[in-house]
Amino acid sequence: MTANIDAAKAALSHMEIDDAGPQLKTKSRDFFWYSPVLKARLDHVLGDFVVAPRNEAEVIEVLRTCHAHDVPVTTRGAGTGNYGQAMPLAGGCVMHMKNMAAVKDVAPGRVVVEPGCLLKDVDAACIEHSGQELRMFSSTWATATIGGFVAGGSGGIGSITWGSLRDPGNIIRLRVVTMEAEPRVLEFRGEELARVSHAYGTNGIITEVEMPLAPAYDWVEMFVAFDDFMSAATFAVDVANLDGVLSKIASVYEAPIAHDYFQRVRPHVDEGTNLVGLMVAPHSMDGFLTFLGRTQGAELIYRSDDHDWQKHPGPVFEYGWNHTTLRALKVDPSITYLQVRFGFPEHLEKVAKIREMFSPEVLHHLEVIRENGKAMFAGLSLVKFTTEARLDEIVRLHEEAGCMIFNPHRYTLEEGGRQTVDDRQLAFKREADPKGLLNPGKMIAWDDPEFGFETMYAYPKLKAAE
Amino acid sequence: MTANIDAAKAALSHMEIDDAGPQLKTKSRDFFWYSPVLKARLDHVLGDFVVAPRNEAEVIEVLRTCHAHDVPVTTRGAGTGNYGQAMPLAGGCVMHMKNMAAVKDVAPGRVVVEPGCLLKDVDAACIEHSGQELRMFSSTWATATIGGFVAGGSGGIGSITWGSLRDPGNIIRLRVVTMEAEPRVLEFRGEELARVSHAYGTNGIITEVEMPLAPAYDWVEMFVAFDDFMSAATFAVDVANLDGVLSKIASVYEAPIAHDYFQRVRPHVDEGTNLVGLMVAPHSMDGFLTFLGRTQGAELIYRSDDHDWQKHPGPVFEYGWNHTTLRALKVDPSITYLQVRFGFPEHLEKVAKIREMFSPEVLHHLEVIRENGKAMFAGLSLVKFTTEARLDEIVRLHEEAGCMIFNPHRYTLEEGGRQTVDDRQLAFKREADPKGLLNPGKMIAWDDPEFGFETMYAYPKLKAAE
Ligand SMILES: Cc1cc2nc3c(=O)[nH]c(=O)nc-3n(C[C@H](O)[C@H](O)[C@H](O)COP(=O)(O)OP(=O)(O)OC[C@H]3O[C@@H](n4cnc5c(N)ncnc54)[C@H](O)[C@@H]3O)c2cc1C
Numbered sequence: 001m002t003a004n005i006d007a008a009k010a011a012l013s014h015m016e017i018d019d020a021g022p023q024l025k026t027k028s029r030d031f032f033w034y035s036p037v038l039k040a041r042l043d044h045v046l047g048d049f050v051v052a053p054r055n056e057a058e059v060i061e062v063l064r065t066c067h068a069h070d071v072p073v074t075t076r077g078a079g080t081g082n083y084g085q086a087m088p089l090a091g092g093c094v095m096h097m098k099n100m101a102a103v104k105d106v107a108p109g110r111v112v113v114e115p116g117c118l119l120k121d122v123d124a125a126c127i128e129h130s131g132q133e134l135r136m137f138s139s140t141w142a143t144a145t146i147g148g149f150v151a152g153g154s155g156g157i158g159s160i161t162w163g164s165l166r167d168p169g170n171i172i173r174l175r176v177v178t179m180e181a182e183p184r185v186l187e188f189r190g191e192e193l194a195r196v197s198h199a200y201g202t203n204g205i206i207t208e209v210e211m212p213l214a215p216a217y218d219w220v221e222m223f224v225a226f227d228d229f230m231s232a233a234t235f236a237v238d239v240a241n242l243d244g245v246l247s248k249i250a251s252v253y254e255a256p257i258a259h260d261y262f263q264r265v266r267p268h269v270d271e272g273t274n275l276v277g278l279m280v281a282p283h284s285m286d287g288f289l290t291f292l293g294r295t296q297g298a299e300l301i302y303r304s305d306d307h308d309w310q311k312h313p314g315p316v317f318e319y320g321w322n323h324t325t326l327r328a329l330k331v332d333p334s335i336t337y338l339q340v341r342f343g344f345p346e347h348l349e350k351v352a353k354i355r356e357m358f359s360p361e362v363l364h365h366l367e368v369i370r371e372n373g374k375a376m377f378a379g380l381s382l383v384k385f386t387t388e389a390r391l392d393e394i395v396r397l398h399e400e401a402g403c404m405i406f407n408p409h410r411y412t413l414e415e416g417g418r419q420t421v422d423d424r425q426l427a428f429k430r431e432a433d434p435k436g437l438l439n440p441g442k443m444i445a446w447d448d449p450e451f452g453f454e455t456m457y458a459y460p461k462l463k464a465a466e
Numbered sequence: 467m468t469a470n471i472d473a474a475k476a477a478l479s480h481m482e483i484d485d486a487g488p489q490l491k492t493k494s495r496d497f498f499w500y501s502p503v504l505k506a507r508l509d510h511v512l513g514d515f516v517v518a519p520r521n522e523a524e525v526i527e528v529l530r531t532c533h534a535h536d537v538p539v540t541t542r543g544a545g546t547g548n549y550g551q552a553m554p555l556a557g558g559c560v561m562h563m564k565n566m567a568a569v570k571d572v573a574p575g576r577v578v579v580e581p582g583c584l585l586k587d588v589d590a591a592c593i594e595h596s597g598q599e600l601r602m603f604s605s606t607w608a609t610a611t612i613g614g615f616v617a618g619g620s621g622g623i624g625s626i627t628w629g630s631l632r633d634p635g636n637i638i639r640l641r642v643v644t645m646e647a648e649p650r651v652l653e654f655r656g657e658e659l660a661r662v663s664h665a666y667g668t669n670g671i672i673t674e675v676e677m678p679l680a681p682a683y684d685w686v687e688m689f690v691a692f693d694d695f696m697s698a699a700t701f702a703v704d705v706a707n708l709d710g711v712l713s714k715i716a717s718v719y720e721a722p723i724a725h726d727y728f729q730r731v732r733p734h735v736d737e738g739t740n741l742v743g744l745m746v747a748p749h750s751m752d753g754f755l756t757f758l759g760r761t762q763g764a765e766l767i768y769r770s771d772d773h774d775w776q777k778h779p780g781p782v783f784e785y786g787w788n789h790t791t792l793r794a795l796k797v798d799p800s801i802t803y804l805q806v807r808f809g810f811p812e813h814l815e816k817v818a819k820i821r822e823m824f825s826p827e828v829l830h831h832l833e834v835i836r837e838n839g840k841a842m843f844a845g846l847s848l849v850k851f852t853t854e855a856r857l858d859e860i861v862r863l864h865e866e867a868g869c870m871i872f873n874p875h876r877y878t879l880e881e882g883g884r885q886t887v888d889d890r891q892l893a894f895k896r897e898a899d900p901k902g903l904l905n906p907g908k909m910i911a912w913d914d915p916e917f918g919f920e921t922m923y924a925y926p927k928l929k930a931a932e
Pocket residue numbers: 030031074075076077078079080081082085086097115116137138139140143144145146147148149150151152153154155156157199200201202204205206207321322323326439
């Protein structure tokens with residue numbers, strides 16, 4: 001099976017195609033370079049051409065054509081994923097969804113939208129229509145697409161209330177095109193969503209998304225400072241447990257993150273400041289301030305609706321989730337990160353224990369999320385990178401301490417997840433992508449069912465660096 | 467201090483006053499007769515006259531006048547409270563709020579309303595204005611007032627998501643008039659709300675309420691049947707823990723409650739059916755059904771948007787909260803009830819234990835509520851009443867088993883609550899009602915600070931039966 005790139009390009013030449021150097025390179029990359037491990041392995045990866053279909057019929061045409069010519073297809077939203085999810089490991093076609101960005105329908109509690117629509121544009125349309133917004137969004141709200149979020153993301157701002165994307169109810173419906181001789185169009189709801197959501201586009205291309213909405217408010221954004229780290233962590237989870245106070249994010253930054261990496265916050269904190277970033281609904285502010293008033297050692301240093309900071313810090317959520325790592329990287333390129341789950345009910349104990357073991361080599365950055373009804377922490381810890389061996393050791397020590405790791409230094413679904421095959425995704429790939437052309441190299445179970453996970457997976461067909 | 471009723475009536479004669487027999491009797495009673503204990507003690511209670519002010523100025527006038535003439539004032543919303551809260555134990559003036567029912571302002575996330583507005587009318591105005599509704603409401607939604615809910619209620623439909631009225635954020639602001647020689651008008655927010663909310667109008671009269679709102683949806687109402695009781699209870703709390711599925715109520719009815727007491731449900735169940743009543747947002751139905759499909763032994767027997775029941779059962783929430791007791795009472799007048807807290811994390815174990823101890827003398831009726839972020843149960847158990855001594859014993863045995871009881875067979879704040887004085891309420895009563903004329907007999911700490919709670923409190927000035 002050799003890809004006939006030229007034949008596919010010729011057949012698709014009536015569409016918007018890009019195969020020039022700089023564009024091609026940019027569109028073949030995502031934020032994989034957050035990880036020194038992935039950077040070392042994927043830096044050279046390059047597709048053969050980029051095509052940008054304008055509608056579902058053109059998606060079908062791309063898939064039919066590439067199927068006929070054995071050309072791999074890697075779909076691209078905005079390429080903000082940070083595990084190389086959107087990178088064409090075996091080259092071939094990069095299918096860019098930017099021309100499919102229409103908001104099709106907004107109703108109470110739901111929106112129907114094309115996958116290439118930016119998260120911020122979904123929100124703008126829903127606010128305009130009826131004062132609604134997405135329940136949750138990635139901190140890349142301003143640049144990422146809804147399709148990329150569903151296919152490659154996990155949750156984010158809003159997960160403090162609504163849990164994760166994979167929880168029943170957080171995606172309503174997906175419309176999906178298969179990659180067969182004659183592509184089929186399928187609609188998935190309920191239990192079947194798990195086949196294609198968070199599958200990195202390895203087993204179908206999403207052409208329409210129906211998502212639940214929540215009311216949009218003029219969220220009050222805040223920073224609350226603490227001298228004591230565990231007080232900050234406890235406060236953040238306590239805020240999530242205030243049933244009458246509607247919040248959208250609660251992030252915890254161990255000192256000296258705020259001081260060292262948050263440039264516009266720096267004048268207002270010192271090295272010892274542990275910071276909590278928050279978004280609270282305006283009509284919940286009295287309730288929030290009531291609780292704040294009961295909290296020892298908490299100092300409200302910024303609120304977006306009433307402050308005298310000379311330089312506006314920008315949205316508080318752009319300090320949280322993976323933006324924390326980005327800000328740290330900009331100041332100190334040796335910083336990388338980990339994704340840790342500090343599960344209920346020992347979330348606070350585990351956070352304390354890990355801190356004792358690793359701080360300051362690993363600094364806590366915690367996001368409060370809800371899982372099975374309980375507030376707990378997703379950690380996106382900042383790690384001072386030395387060697388891959390030490391990074392692996394840190395991962396192992398976390399796991400031994402009872403903290404689950406979602407390793408962001410891996411480009412496969414399994415290694416970035418729970419290290420087990422998702423049978424539903426694999427079964428659907430057999431149906432929907434019999435030739436294995438969709439985003440190759442991302443699903444170990446497809447390539448190598450016997451893989452043992454002792455070492456990092458290395459996709460055998462990864463195009464060699466030139 | 468003797469009340470000069472005639473002088474007060476004369477001074478207020480330009481207002482809407484009622485002192486004729488039947489009206490006076492009706493307006494002096496609430497749903498106290500739910501409790502055989504209260505029925506035996508309060509059945510004769512009667513005010514001297516009813517006055518219905520039309521605005522805050524008239525409230526002030528009533529309070530000033532009654533203060534001058536030493537006349538007790540007991541405020542009345544709709545009189546649906548069921549602990550005799552709204553009953554004028556020492557006679558005097560019943561101040562009826564029905565003429566103060568205006569919805570003054572609706573904004574995103576909030577409503578400002580006069581206290582006499584019915585809960586259903588608040589919702590109607592908010593839906594009409596911007597598709598919003600109250601976060602939580604009493605099951606007496608169709609008949610009760612918002613002022614009575616805030617002053618006498620605790621929570622209800624919506625508490626599965628938002629917790630209880632007393633949680634920070636669930637009341638935004640109260641405007642309150644004191645009963646002094648010259649009444650003052652005060653505004654309470656945040657921490658200060660606890661002074662007057664759920665104080666039965668013993669220390670100030672609420673003339674304006676600001677409440678938080680949530681989006682209004684066409685909630686899908688459902689009944690799900692189970693053969694096994696603990697499966698039903700587990701399911702209800704699991705639904706509350708589905709972070710992506712927005713629900714408004716989850717009630718559990720031990721068999722044979724549905725069969726014996728729910729007349730329109732009876733044809734669709736049998737004696738052994740344990741029932742769960744639910745309201746789920748329409749855009750969460752796929753997520754809900756996904757979970758239902760994973761649940762062993764659950765049968766969806768009714769959904770409001772798609773059913774073939776010949777007789778419409780009416781709103782599912784009118785089977786829940788205190789309406790369960792009402793339905794049971796109508797069929798079997800010997801039924802009364804208890805209010806139990808089955809706290810997290812042993813809520814399920816405690817429910818099982820209590821059932822072993824008492825069923826069928828005590829049948830479980832559970833409502834899932836959220837407290838400190840965790841889903842758990844408020845029990846409004848149905849009790850087959852025999853004697854007061856046995857009822858007290860059942861209460862005691864619950865407490866010994868680690869279940870807190872909010873005794874609904876008592877008319878005082880303390881005995882119906884945690885049996886301790888609320889110092890903030892007492893302190894504010896000293897300020898706001900120096901003569902002790904507001905709803906006398908309901909705050910033990912005011913009457914008898916040394917009271918020991920060994921026996922039921924008997925208000926010494928309770929008017930004797932004629
Ligand atoms: C600074 C920063 C912050 C971040 N914060 C978060 C966060 O808070 N939460 C979070 O979940 N993630 C976060 N991420 C990761 C990423 O930004 C998000 O998941 C984002 O939603 C991805 O959207 P995208 O349009 O950039 O997708 P891409 O990166 O383009 O694609 C993501 C994956 O989805 C696939 N895909 C894209 N479109 C389709 C389609 N239509 N059909 C099938 N497959 C498709 C791609 O092939 C790829 O495998 C962050 C990343 C960065 C760099």
